[in-house]
Amino acid sequence: MAVVVWIVEGTWPACVDAARTHAPVDADIVLLHVTPADLEEVARGAFAGLLGRGRSERDPGTRVEHLAAASADQLLRAAADRLGAPCTRDERTGRVEREVVAAAEDADLLILARDGDRTHLGPHSLGPASRFVLDHAPCPVLLVWPEPAPGLTTIPPPPPRPPHQG
Template sequence: MRVIAWLVEGTWPACVDAVRGHVPQTAEVVLVHVSGPDVPGLAHGAFAGLLGRGRSTGHRADGSWGSDPGDLMDALGAGSAAELLAAAAERLGRPCATEERSGRVEREVVAAAEGADLLVLARDGDRSRLGPKSLGPAVRFAVDHAPCPVLLVWPEPAPGLETIPPPPHHH
Protein backbone atom coordinates (compact mmCIF):
# COMPACT_ATOMS: atom_id res chain seq x y z
CA MET A 1 0.00 0.00 0.00
CA ARG A 2 1.36 3.42 -1.00
CA VAL A 3 0.01 6.46 0.86
CA ILE A 4 0.59 10.10 -0.06
CA ALA A 5 0.05 12.70 2.68
CA TRP A 6 -0.20 16.26 1.38
CA LEU A 7 1.24 18.55 4.03
CA VAL A 8 0.41 22.25 4.25
CA GLU A 9 1.52 24.81 6.80
CA GLY A 10 -1.02 24.98 9.61
CA THR A 11 -2.85 21.70 8.88
CA TRP A 12 -0.03 19.17 8.45
CA PRO A 13 -0.23 17.70 11.99
CA ALA A 14 -3.79 16.50 11.32
CA CYS A 15 -2.67 14.70 8.16
CA VAL A 16 0.26 13.04 9.92
CA ASP A 17 -2.00 11.99 12.80
CA ALA A 18 -4.51 10.55 10.30
CA VAL A 19 -1.75 8.46 8.73
CA ARG A 20 -0.65 7.28 12.17
CA GLY A 21 -4.23 6.31 13.07
CA HIS A 22 -5.56 4.89 9.81
CA VAL A 23 -2.69 3.55 7.73
CA PRO A 24 -1.10 0.14 8.36
CA GLN A 25 2.49 0.12 9.60
CA THR A 26 3.49 -1.86 6.52
CA ALA A 27 2.36 0.89 4.13
CA GLU A 28 4.83 2.98 2.17
CA VAL A 29 4.21 6.57 3.28
CA VAL A 30 5.29 9.61 1.28
CA LEU A 31 4.99 13.03 2.90
CA VAL A 32 4.55 15.66 0.18
CA HIS A 33 4.84 19.44 0.39
CA VAL A 34 4.17 21.63 -2.63
CA SER A 35 5.45 25.17 -2.93
CA GLY A 36 3.47 27.27 -5.35
CA PRO A 37 5.35 29.63 -7.66
CA ASP A 38 3.12 32.57 -6.74
CA VAL A 39 4.93 34.49 -3.99
CA PRO A 40 8.54 34.29 -5.24
CA GLY A 41 7.26 34.84 -8.78
CA LEU A 42 5.39 37.96 -7.74
CA ALA A 43 8.45 39.25 -5.93
CA HIS A 44 10.67 38.61 -8.98
CA GLY A 45 8.14 40.33 -11.24
CA ALA A 46 7.67 43.32 -8.99
CA PHE A 47 11.43 43.75 -8.62
CA ALA A 48 12.03 43.51 -12.36
CA GLY A 49 9.11 45.76 -13.24
CA LEU A 50 9.74 48.48 -10.69
CA LEU A 51 13.52 48.54 -10.50
CA GLY A 52 14.67 47.28 -13.87
CA ARG A 53 16.49 44.14 -14.89
CA GLY A 54 20.04 45.46 -14.76
CA ARG A 55 20.53 45.00 -11.03
CA SER A 56 22.68 42.38 -9.35
CA THR A 57 20.50 39.45 -8.32
CA GLY A 58 20.76 36.09 -6.68
CA HIS A 59 23.06 34.39 -4.27
CA ARG A 60 26.59 35.82 -4.29
CA ALA A 61 29.85 33.91 -3.89
CA ASP A 62 30.38 35.41 -0.42
CA GLY A 63 27.09 33.91 0.81
CA SER A 64 25.12 37.16 0.79
CA TRP A 65 22.04 37.80 -1.31
CA GLY A 66 21.64 40.04 -4.32
CA SER A 67 18.90 42.59 -4.43
CA ASP A 68 16.08 40.49 -5.99
CA PRO A 69 13.68 39.60 -3.15
CA GLY A 70 12.27 36.69 -5.15
CA ASP A 71 15.59 34.83 -4.87
CA LEU A 72 15.55 35.18 -1.09
CA MET A 73 11.89 34.10 -0.94
CA ASP A 74 12.72 31.02 -3.05
CA ALA A 75 15.49 30.05 -0.63
CA LEU A 76 13.39 30.73 2.48
CA GLY A 77 10.48 28.74 1.05
CA ALA A 78 12.69 25.75 0.32
CA GLY A 79 14.07 25.90 3.86
CA SER A 80 10.65 26.07 5.47
CA ALA A 81 9.37 23.19 3.31
CA ALA A 82 12.33 21.04 4.38
CA GLU A 83 11.73 21.96 8.04
CA LEU A 84 8.01 21.14 7.76
CA LEU A 85 8.76 17.76 6.15
CA ALA A 86 11.37 16.96 8.81
CA ALA A 87 8.95 17.85 11.62
CA ALA A 88 6.22 15.76 9.98
CA ALA A 89 8.51 12.75 9.57
CA GLU A 90 9.49 13.02 13.24
CA ARG A 91 5.83 13.26 14.29
CA LEU A 92 4.95 10.25 12.14
CA GLY A 93 7.52 8.21 14.03
CA ARG A 94 8.06 5.53 11.41
CA PRO A 95 9.98 5.19 8.16
CA CYS A 96 8.70 7.39 5.36
CA ALA A 97 9.85 9.25 2.28
CA THR A 98 9.57 12.99 1.85
CA GLU A 99 9.02 14.84 -1.38
CA GLU A 100 9.23 18.56 -2.13
CA ARG A 101 7.44 19.72 -5.25
CA SER A 102 6.85 23.12 -6.78
CA GLY A 103 4.36 24.36 -9.31
CA ARG A 104 0.58 24.64 -9.46
CA VAL A 105 -0.17 23.21 -6.02
CA GLU A 106 -3.41 21.38 -6.80
CA ARG A 107 -2.00 19.78 -9.95
CA GLU A 108 1.23 18.74 -8.24
CA VAL A 109 -0.79 17.03 -5.49
CA VAL A 110 -2.85 15.10 -8.04
CA ALA A 111 0.34 14.14 -9.91
CA ALA A 112 1.97 12.98 -6.66
CA ALA A 113 -1.06 10.75 -6.00
CA GLU A 114 -0.69 8.90 -9.31
CA GLY A 115 -0.22 5.22 -8.53
CA ALA A 116 -1.01 5.72 -4.82
CA ASP A 117 -3.55 3.69 -2.89
CA LEU A 118 -4.61 6.62 -0.69
CA LEU A 119 -4.23 10.41 -0.59
CA VAL A 120 -4.49 12.05 2.84
CA LEU A 121 -5.24 15.78 2.96
CA ALA A 122 -6.83 18.35 5.26
CA ARG A 123 -9.68 20.78 4.81
CA ASP A 124 -8.46 24.29 4.11
CA GLY A 125 -11.59 26.43 3.82
CA ASP A 126 -14.20 27.60 6.32
CA ARG A 127 -13.75 25.15 9.15
CA SER A 128 -16.34 26.75 11.44
CA ARG A 129 -19.19 24.70 9.95
CA LEU A 130 -19.85 21.51 8.03
CA GLY A 131 -20.34 21.83 4.33
CA PRO A 132 -18.68 22.32 0.97
CA LYS A 133 -17.13 25.67 1.91
CA SER A 134 -14.79 23.78 4.26
CA LEU A 135 -12.77 22.97 1.13
CA GLY A 136 -10.70 25.69 -0.48
CA PRO A 137 -10.02 25.64 -4.23
CA ALA A 138 -6.79 23.58 -4.12
CA VAL A 139 -8.23 20.89 -1.84
CA ARG A 140 -11.48 20.81 -3.84
CA PHE A 141 -9.46 20.26 -7.03
CA ALA A 142 -7.38 17.50 -5.42
CA VAL A 143 -10.49 15.75 -4.05
CA ASP A 144 -12.27 16.01 -7.40
CA HIS A 145 -9.30 14.84 -9.49
CA ALA A 146 -7.42 12.40 -7.25
CA PRO A 147 -6.64 9.15 -9.08
CA CYS A 148 -7.05 7.19 -5.83
CA PRO A 149 -9.22 7.08 -2.69
CA VAL A 150 -9.01 10.19 -0.49
CA LEU A 151 -8.96 10.53 3.29
CA LEU A 152 -10.10 14.10 4.03
CA VAL A 153 -9.45 15.21 7.60
CA TRP A 154 -10.41 18.13 9.80
CA PRO A 155 -7.34 19.98 11.14
CA GLU A 156 -9.19 20.41 14.44
CA PRO A 157 -12.31 18.74 15.85
CA ALA A 158 -15.16 18.89 13.34
CA PRO A 159 -17.98 21.37 13.97
CA GLY A 160 -21.29 19.98 15.26
CA LEU A 161 -24.13 18.80 13.05
CA GLU A 162 -26.07 21.95 13.89
CA THR A 163 -23.65 23.85 11.60
CA ILE A 164 -24.96 22.12 8.46
CA PRO A 165 -26.57 24.79 6.27
CA PRO A 166 -30.37 24.51 5.95
CA PRO A 167 -31.76 22.81 2.85
CA PRO A 168 -32.68 25.10 -0.05
CA HIS A 169 -36.28 26.25 -0.20
CA HIS A 170 -38.12 24.97 -3.27
CA HIS A 171 -41.17 26.80 -4.50
Protein backbone atom coordinates (compact mmCIF):
# COMPACT_ATOMS: atom_id res chain seq x y z
CA MET A 1 0.00 0.00 0.00
CA ALA A 2 1.31 3.44 -0.96
CA VAL A 3 0.43 6.29 1.41
CA VAL A 4 1.18 9.97 0.75
CA VAL A 5 1.19 12.23 3.80
CA TRP A 6 0.98 15.94 2.98
CA ILE A 7 3.30 17.80 5.35
CA VAL A 8 2.28 21.40 5.98
CA GLU A 9 3.58 23.65 8.72
CA GLY A 10 1.16 23.75 11.63
CA THR A 11 -0.86 20.64 10.74
CA TRP A 12 1.76 18.01 9.91
CA PRO A 13 1.87 16.28 13.34
CA ALA A 14 -1.80 15.25 13.01
CA CYS A 15 -1.16 13.86 9.52
CA VAL A 16 1.86 11.87 10.66
CA ASP A 17 -0.08 10.54 13.66
CA ALA A 18 -2.89 9.48 11.31
CA ALA A 19 -0.37 7.61 9.14
CA ARG A 20 1.00 5.85 12.22
CA THR A 21 -2.54 4.85 13.20
CA HIS A 22 -4.11 3.98 9.84
CA ALA A 23 -1.33 2.89 7.47
CA PRO A 24 -0.35 -0.79 7.48
CA VAL A 25 3.04 -1.57 9.00
CA ASP A 26 4.44 -2.52 5.59
CA ALA A 27 3.04 0.56 3.80
CA ASP A 28 5.28 2.60 1.52
CA ILE A 29 4.90 6.02 3.14
CA VAL A 30 5.84 9.20 1.32
CA LEU A 31 6.10 12.41 3.32
CA LEU A 32 5.32 15.22 0.87
CA HIS A 33 6.10 18.91 1.23
CA VAL A 34 5.41 21.46 -1.50
CA THR A 35 6.93 24.93 -1.57
CA PRO A 36 4.88 27.43 -3.60
CA ALA A 37 6.65 28.22 -6.87
CA ASP A 38 5.92 31.91 -6.61
CA LEU A 39 7.56 32.41 -3.22
CA GLU A 40 10.84 33.73 -4.63
CA GLU A 41 8.96 35.72 -7.29
CA VAL A 42 7.06 37.64 -4.61
CA ALA A 43 10.30 38.57 -2.84
CA ARG A 44 11.90 39.58 -6.13
CA GLY A 45 8.82 41.58 -7.07
CA ALA A 46 8.92 43.50 -3.80
CA PHE A 47 12.62 44.16 -4.36
CA ALA A 48 11.99 45.30 -7.95
CA GLY A 49 9.37 47.70 -6.59
CA LEU A 50 12.21 49.78 -5.23
CA LEU A 51 12.41 51.21 -8.77
CA GLY A 52 16.13 50.80 -9.21
CA ARG A 53 17.06 51.85 -5.69
CA GLY A 54 17.82 48.26 -4.67
CA ARG A 55 21.22 46.78 -5.35
CA SER A 56 21.26 43.46 -7.21
CA GLU A 57 23.49 41.82 -4.58
CA ARG A 58 20.68 42.34 -2.07
CA ASP A 59 17.97 40.63 -4.16
CA PRO A 60 16.00 38.66 -1.53
CA GLY A 61 14.71 36.03 -3.99
CA THR A 62 17.72 33.76 -3.65
CA ARG A 63 17.72 34.04 0.14
CA VAL A 64 14.00 33.25 0.29
CA GLU A 65 14.58 30.24 -1.94
CA HIS A 66 17.31 28.92 0.40
CA LEU A 67 15.21 29.59 3.50
CA ALA A 68 12.22 27.78 1.96
CA ALA A 69 14.36 24.75 1.11
CA ALA A 70 15.85 24.66 4.61
CA SER A 71 12.39 24.96 6.17
CA ALA A 72 10.99 22.15 4.00
CA ASP A 73 13.95 19.92 4.87
CA GLN A 74 13.50 20.63 8.57
CA LEU A 75 9.75 19.86 8.43
CA LEU A 76 10.30 16.63 6.53
CA ARG A 77 13.02 15.54 8.97
CA ALA A 78 10.78 16.25 11.96
CA ALA A 79 7.89 14.38 10.31
CA ALA A 80 10.11 11.37 9.57
CA ASP A 81 11.34 11.35 13.17
CA ARG A 82 7.76 11.50 14.47
CA LEU A 83 6.67 8.73 12.09
CA GLY A 84 9.42 6.48 13.39
CA ALA A 85 9.15 4.13 10.42
CA PRO A 86 10.84 3.83 7.03
CA CYS A 87 9.59 6.47 4.62
CA THR A 88 10.49 8.49 1.57
CA ARG A 89 10.69 12.28 1.70
CA ASP A 90 9.41 14.10 -1.37
CA GLU A 91 10.15 17.81 -1.57
CA ARG A 92 8.51 19.62 -4.49
CA THR A 93 8.11 23.16 -5.76
CA GLY A 94 5.17 24.35 -7.83
CA ARG A 95 1.45 25.06 -7.60
CA VAL A 96 0.87 23.44 -4.22
CA GLU A 97 -2.55 21.92 -4.86
CA ARG A 98 -1.56 20.49 -8.24
CA GLU A 99 1.71 19.06 -6.94
CA VAL A 100 -0.14 17.27 -4.12
CA VAL A 101 -2.67 15.79 -6.55
CA ALA A 102 0.16 14.70 -8.88
CA ALA A 103 2.07 13.11 -5.98
CA ALA A 104 -1.03 11.07 -5.10
CA GLU A 105 -1.44 9.71 -8.64
CA ASP A 106 -0.30 6.18 -7.78
CA ALA A 107 -1.16 6.29 -4.06
CA ASP A 108 -3.65 4.09 -2.30
CA LEU A 109 -4.28 6.75 0.35
CA LEU A 110 -3.62 10.48 0.77
CA ILE A 111 -3.58 11.97 4.25
CA LEU A 112 -4.14 15.69 4.75
CA ALA A 113 -5.36 17.98 7.52
CA ARG A 114 -7.99 20.67 7.70
CA ASP A 115 -6.29 24.05 7.40
CA GLY A 116 -9.07 26.63 7.34
CA ASP A 117 -11.41 27.80 10.11
CA ARG A 118 -11.05 25.01 12.61
CA THR A 119 -13.44 26.53 15.16
CA HIS A 120 -16.52 25.29 13.30
CA LEU A 121 -17.53 22.11 11.53
CA GLY A 122 -18.16 22.58 7.85
CA PRO A 123 -16.62 23.47 4.51
CA HIS A 124 -14.78 26.56 5.76
CA SER A 125 -12.49 24.25 7.74
CA LEU A 126 -10.65 23.68 4.46
CA GLY A 127 -8.40 26.23 2.82
CA PRO A 128 -8.43 26.68 -0.97
CA ALA A 129 -5.52 24.32 -1.69
CA SER A 130 -6.92 21.59 0.57
CA ARG A 131 -10.36 21.94 -1.01
CA PHE A 132 -8.81 21.54 -4.48
CA VAL A 133 -6.84 18.48 -3.36
CA LEU A 134 -9.89 16.92 -1.72
CA ASP A 135 -11.99 17.51 -4.84
CA HIS A 136 -9.37 16.24 -7.30
CA ALA A 137 -7.48 13.52 -5.43
CA PRO A 138 -7.04 10.40 -7.60
CA CYS A 139 -7.19 8.11 -4.54
CA PRO A 140 -9.03 7.77 -1.23
CA VAL A 141 -8.38 10.64 1.19
CA LEU A 142 -8.10 10.61 4.97
CA LEU A 143 -8.96 14.12 6.17
CA VAL A 144 -7.93 14.79 9.77
CA TRP A 145 -8.44 17.55 12.31
CA PRO A 146 -5.10 18.89 13.59
CA GLU A 147 -6.67 19.23 17.03
CA PRO A 148 -9.90 17.87 18.52
CA ALA A 149 -12.85 18.62 16.25
CA PRO A 150 -15.30 21.32 17.34
CA GLY A 151 -18.63 20.18 18.75
CA LEU A 152 -21.78 19.56 16.77
CA THR A 153 -23.18 22.83 18.09
CA THR A 154 -20.85 24.64 15.66
CA ILE A 155 -22.87 23.42 12.66
CA PRO A 156 -24.84 26.39 11.30
CA PRO A 157 -28.62 26.11 11.52
CA PRO A 158 -30.46 24.98 8.39
CA PRO A 159 -31.82 27.72 6.16
CA PRO A 160 -35.37 28.77 6.91
CA ARG A 161 -38.05 26.90 4.99
CA PRO A 162 -40.13 28.95 2.59
CA PRO A 163 -43.76 29.40 3.60
CA HIS A 164 -46.10 26.68 2.35
CA GLN A 165 -47.86 27.71 -0.83
CA GLY A 166 -51.20 26.06 -1.18
